[in-house]
Each structure stands twice: as C-alpha cells, then as structure tokens.
Amino acid sequence: MASMLDDLLAQGITDSTDFPDDATTPGLRSFDDALRCGICRDFYDAPVSLACGHCFCSACIRSALPEKAQCPTCRKEASESQLRRVVAVESAVHAWKAARDLILRFALEEERRKSRPVLPSLSQTRKSSNGNHSERLGQKRRRRDSPLPPSSDDEIVAIPSSPAPSGSSTPDISSLPDLVECPVCQKDVLSSKINMHLDSSCKKYLFEGSTPTGSNTGAESSKSKQKQQWSHLFPGSKGKNVPAKAKDRDQSKTKTKGKGKGKSRATPDVDVTDESLEHLPKVAYDIHPRQRISEMLAESGLPTHGDKNALARRHARWLVLYNANIDRDPKQRHTLDHLRQELKAEEAEGRTKKETVDDVVAYQKANKGTFAKLTEAARPKKPIKVKKAKEGTPVLDGDEVRDPGLAEGRNSPAGHEVIDVDDSES
Amino acid sequence: MAVSTRRLQKELADIKKEGTPVGIELLSADDFSTWYLTVEVLGETVYQGEKFALKFRFDGQYPISAPAVQFVVDGSYHAPIHPHVYSNGHICASILGSEWSPVLSVVAVCVTIQSMLASCKVCPSVHPICPSCACQCLV
Ligand SMILES: [Zn+2]
Ligand SMILES: [Zn+2]
Numbered sequence: 001m002a003s004m005l006d007d008l009l010a011q012g013i014t015d016s017t018d019f020p021d022d023a024t025t026p027g028l029r030s031f032d033d034a035l036r037c038g039i040c041r042d043f044y045d046a047p048v049s050l051a052c053g054h055c056f057c058s059a060c061i062r063s064a065l066p067e068k069a070q071c072p073t074c075r076k077e078a079s080e081s082q083l084r085r086v087v088a089v090e091s092a093v094h095a096w097k098a099a100r101d102l103i104l105r106f107a108l109e110e111e112r113r114k115s116r117p118v119l120p121s122l123s124q125t126r127k128s129s130n131g132n133h134s135e136r137l138g139q140k141r142r143r144r145d146s147p148l149p150p151s152s153d154d155e156i157v158a159i160p161s162s163p164a165p166s167g168s169s170t171p172d173i174s175s176l177p178d179l180v181e182c183p184v185c186q187k188d189v190l191s192s193k194i195n196m197h198l199d200s201s202c203k204k205y206l207f208e209g210s211t212p213t214g215s216n217t218g219a220e221s222s223k224s225k226q227k228q229q230w231s232h233l234f235p236g237s238k239g240k241n242v243p244a245k246a247k248d249r250d251q252s253k254t255k256t257k258g259k260g261k262g263k264s265r266a267t268p269d270v271d272v273t274d275e276s277l278e279h280l281p282k283v284a285y286d287i288h289p290r291q292r293i294s295e296m297l298a299e300s301g302l303p304t305h306g307d308k309n310a311l312a313r314r315h316a317r318w319l320v321l322y323n324a325n326i327d328r329d330p331k332q333r334h335t336l337d338h339l340r341q342e343l344k345a346e347e348a349e350g351r352t353k354k355e356t357v358d359d360v361v362a363y364q365k366a367n368k369g370t371f372a373k374l375t376e377a378a379r380p381k382k383p384i385k386v387k388k389a390k391e392g393t394p395v396l397d398g399d400e401v402r403d404p405g406l407a408e409g410r411n412s413p414a415g416h417e418v419i420d421v422d423d424s425e426s
Numbered sequence: 427m428a429v430s431t432r433r434l435q436k437e438l439a440d441i442k443k444e445g446t447p448v449g450i451e452l453l454s455a456d457d458f459s460t461w462y463l464t465v466e467v468l469g470e471t472v473y474q475g476e477k478f479a480l481k482f483r484f485d486g487q488y489p490i491s492a493p494a495v496q497f498v499v500d501g502s503y504h505a506p507i508h509p510h511v512y513s514n515g516h517i518c519a520s521i522l523g524s525e526w527s528p529v530l531s532v533v534a535v536c537v538t539i540q541s542m543l544a545s546c547k548v549c550p551s552v553h554p555i556c557p558s559c560a561c562q563c564l565v
C-alpha cells in the first residue's frame with residue numbers, strides 16, 4: 001500500500017517525541033504534548049473544553065460525543081452543550097506553532113551537548129514518559145529500525161515530514177536511499193551522515209537532490225496543484241486553505257464521482273469571520289423524509305446523491321465541520337467552500353476504505369464444534385461468580401471477578417494512559 | 427488524509443521513535459487499515475514462553491470508533507486459552523467495545539490485553555468461559 005504511505009511524505013507530521021525527554025530539556029516535550037488533542041494527537045484546532053475541564057479539538061469531540069456521551073479522557077458525563085471555546089489555548093497553539101522550529105533546534109542542540117552514550121533500552125518506561133531517552137539521534141534511528149521486518153516501510157517513517165517531491169504523487173519508495181529528515185533543517189540527509197550533518201550546524205552532508213526549502217514547501221506546492229484540480233469542482237472556491245486531506249488519488253475519484261452530482265450550488269456564502277455566527281442545531285434525521293434532508297443539504301450547497309442514510313451522514317458530518325469552524329477564532333475560520341471540500345474529500349476516502357464484512361462470526365460458526373468442546377473442557381469446578389456491574393458503570397462485557405486486568409480497566413496500564421493524558425493537560 | 431490515517435501515522439512514528447512496552451512488538455504495519463503486533467506475557471504465568479499475535483483493523487472512523495482486534499490463528503500463531511478469548515481469536519474485552527475511548531491507542535490496547543492475560547494465574551483448563559461472551563460479543 002505504498003500509495004497511502006506516499007501521502008504521508010507530503011504531510012508535515014510532528015510529534016511531541018521530536019523533543020528530547022524531560023530530563024534533557026525540562027518541560028519542552030510535555031509542553032508540546034500539552035497543546036495536543038488526545039483524540040487526533042495534533043495541535044488543538046478550535047480547542048473546546050468540557051465541564052470536567054478536559055480539552056479537545058472541537059471537531060474531534062463533536063465526532064466523539066454522539067458515539068458516547070462522556071469525556072474520552074476521564075469518562076465523566078458530557079454533552080455538546082457543555083462545550084466552551086478555550087481561547088487562551090488557541091492562542092498558545094498559534095504562538096507555539098510559530099516558535100516550535102526554533103525551540104526544537106535549540107532543544108536538539110542542548111541534547112547533543114548533554115549527550116553521552118547510553119545503552120538503547122527498549123523503553124520499559126515508555127508510558128511514564130520520563131524514559132531513558134537521551135541517546136543521540138543516530139542511535140534513536142537505529143533502534144526504531146530494529147523491531148520491524150525489512151519489508152516494512154521503515155525509511156518512509158524515518159522521514160515523516162519530508163517534503164513531497166512536488167511533481168509526482170507516487171515516488172518509488174523502494175529506490176530511495178536511506179534518508180532521514182534532519183529534525184533541525186528538515187532537509188534530507190543520509191542516515192549515516194546525520195550526526196555529522198548536525199555537527200556541521202546543518203551546513204554539510206546534505207543529500208543531493210534534497211529540496212533546499214523548508215518542510216512546508218512540498219505541501220504548499222501540492223496544495224496549489226490541488227487548488228487547480230478542485231477549482232472546477234467548486235466554482236465558487238477561491239482555493240484558499242485547500243485541505244491537505246485531499247490527496248491526488250482521491251481527487252481522481254472525486255472528480256468522476258462528483259461530475260454533475262456534486263457541484264456546489266452557489267449558495268450566497270456567509271461571511272465566516274462574522275463573530276455573531278451561531279452553531280447550527282442538530283437534526284433528528286429519523287423524523288424527516290429523505291426529501292427534507294436533501295433540501296437541507298442543498299441549502300448548504302452540498303451534494304444530494306445517495307440514499308437517506310448517506311444523506312443523513314453527510315449532513316451530520318457537515319454540522320460537525322461547520323460548528324467546529326465556528327469554534328475557531330473568527331480570523332482563523334475556513335471558508336464554507338473549504339469545509340465543503342473537506343467533507344467531499346472525507347467521503348471520497350471513506351469510499352475507498354470500506355471494510356469487508358467481519359469474518360469472525362462465520363469463523364465462529366465453522367468452528368462451533370471446537371469451541372463447544374473447549375467450553376466444555378473449561379467448565380469450572382468452582383461455581384462461576386459473576387460480579388454485578390458497579391453502579392453507574394456500563395456492564396463490562398465479561399466483567400468477571402478473576403480478571404482484574406479487565407474488570408478494573410481503569411487501573412490497568414491502559415487506564416494509566418488515560419491518567420497520563422490527564423496529567424499533561426492539567 | 428483521513429483522520430484515522432493521520433492518527434495512526436502518529437502512533438506509528440511514536441512506536442518507531444520510542445519503542446513499545448516490554449513484551450509488545452510491532453510485527454507489521456504496512457498500511458493504515460491492518461496492523462499486527464505480538465504480545466508476550468512477562469513473568470510467571472500460564473503463558474510463559476508463548477508469543478501471540480494480535481490483528482488490528484481500523485476503519486476511517488478510528489479513533490472515534492474502536493479498532494477491531496483479535497488474536498491471529500494460523501499456522502504460526504494460536505489464540506491464548508483464556509476465559510475472554512475464543513479459540514478463533516475473538517477477544518471479549520470491554521475496552522474494545524463499550525469501554526473504548528478515542529484517547530486510547532494501539533499500544534494501550536496491547537498493554538490491556540497483555541495484562542488481561544497476565545492476570546490469568548490459574549491453569550487455563552479450570553477457567554470458566556466468560557458467561558457474557560456467549561450473548562454479547564463486542565468486537
Ligand atoms: Zn483533535
Ligand atoms: Zn474529562
């Protein structure tokens with residue numbers, strides 16, 4: 001599935017672990033992490049908080065709440081009516097994004113200054129985040145390579161934010177030399193030369209053919225290409241903020257699918273920067289006929305093809321995108337056309353990713369005999385004690401006394417992770 | 427790029443940078459719809475010396491929706507004998523169903539399953555099959 005991974009090349013993916021650990025550069029990794037949403041792990045986009053105080057991207061939590069009306073982090077009851085913008089965090093994210101490259105460079109310099117050989121250890125303390133992670137970059141790279149079979153796409157992930165070769169959408173990964181992206185200057189460097197490159201203050205040992213510009217250039221140029229391709233789908237589009245999600249391979253699909261059906265009706269576009277814009281109310285799709293939902297979509301300039309379920313899904317998703325947009329700083333809001341494009345790109349990708357029906361049930365049936373025998377063999381000599389679900393908590397499927405790992409899921413290591421997130425956000 | 431792809435890419439980058447917890451290894455992650463990881467239970471348990479493989483499948487809704495997770499049952503791997511695990515690899519775990527939270531991750535699921543196995547100190551043959559499995563499979 002090289003094509004999917006190709007997409008990643010075009011994306012500037014950053015992560016808190018780009019920073020040295022807290023022992024080396026106290027607070028920096030935690031700070032970067034504190035500005036990230038626990039659901040998407042990106043920097044907060046239109047951050048909103050729930051009554052419990054936990055913060056998420058507006059779109060992320062608006063997607064999660066309909067599935068389960070509780071805070072994903074602490075599981076306290078939650079609803080959309082609790083959502084409040086967290087303007088201070090939004091500003092902090094804005095400023096941090098601007099400062100990050102520079103701070104990261106300082107941090108990595110500091111790490112090199114402090115660094116001394118440390119045995120690479122397979123992070124027993126990974127989740128406690130103060131792991132033993134003060135190795136030099138070269139060692140890091142080597143270690144990440146180790147747990148994977150050679151067939152995996154190591155090199156690709158080793159250069160997570162490498163600029164995409166702007167002309168082609170499908171570079172031949174296998175023919176690429178062992179390149180890594182310098183975390184400081186973002187240029188491609190042979191992995192064997194990365195330390196020397198860093199020591200030369202990013203002046204030497206550059207890989208030839210490396211794009212001499214910053215990490216965003218690739219994305220920019222592919223954006224402008226998308227701009228052209230989307231422009232005739234969306235006549236009203238000024239091509240501003242074309243979503244990075246719209247990948248070339250989806251575009252071709254969208255283009256054919258969208259012909260005739262998906263063209264946006266030129267609705268008089270609202271001025272999205274208007275501070276007084278309000279959230280759109282939720283719709284109970286069940287009580288409306290298909291025709292009514294179709295009208296609602298048309299009113300928002302959205303395509304109206306598909307059965308009733310598809311229409312309802314599309315409109316519900318539109319409400320998420322629209323309402324999340326309202327939660328952005330008015331100056332940072334996206335145009336409605338941008339939101340429509342985003343929705344369209346999502347749908348296109350969703351179609352390509354449809355999973356086949358789960359085979360588990362069939363397998364179970366086919367193996368019923370075996371299973372029955374095993375069940376029989378496993379029947380207890382002691383009586384089974386079935387624990388009543390704790391009040392207020394949903395019955396754990398299989399919540400059974402002798403399995404504290406599951407029955408007390410919140411105290412399990414997975415539970416720890418939840419607490420970790422807690423800590424980092426408070 | 428779908429939200430799920432972006433999220434999984436971060437998880438993958440994280441795994442490659444920081445490694446995985448002891449006893450858990452990434453077997454393959456060739457795309458963003460199916461990953462395989464192996465789980466070993468550490469210490470003195472009934473699974474000593476055994477290595478199990480978990481298959482994760484993600485739809486475009488991940489992490490809003492839980493991944494579909496089951497033990498691999500093929501020539502090389504088998505499912506652990508455990509009250510919450512079917513012989514076909516199906517896992518009955520609340521974290522994969524009603525108790526899923528979108529702030530969880532692939533590694534967090536592995537760790538939970540690892541500890542679910544680790545807590546099984548008794549010989550599996552005297553273990554009852556989880557009574558709720560029969561009527562309520564959530565994966
Ligand atoms: Zn988010
Ligand atoms: Zn909370």
Ligand SMILES: [Zn+2]
Nearest residue numbers: 398518556559
């Ligand atoms: Zn069960």
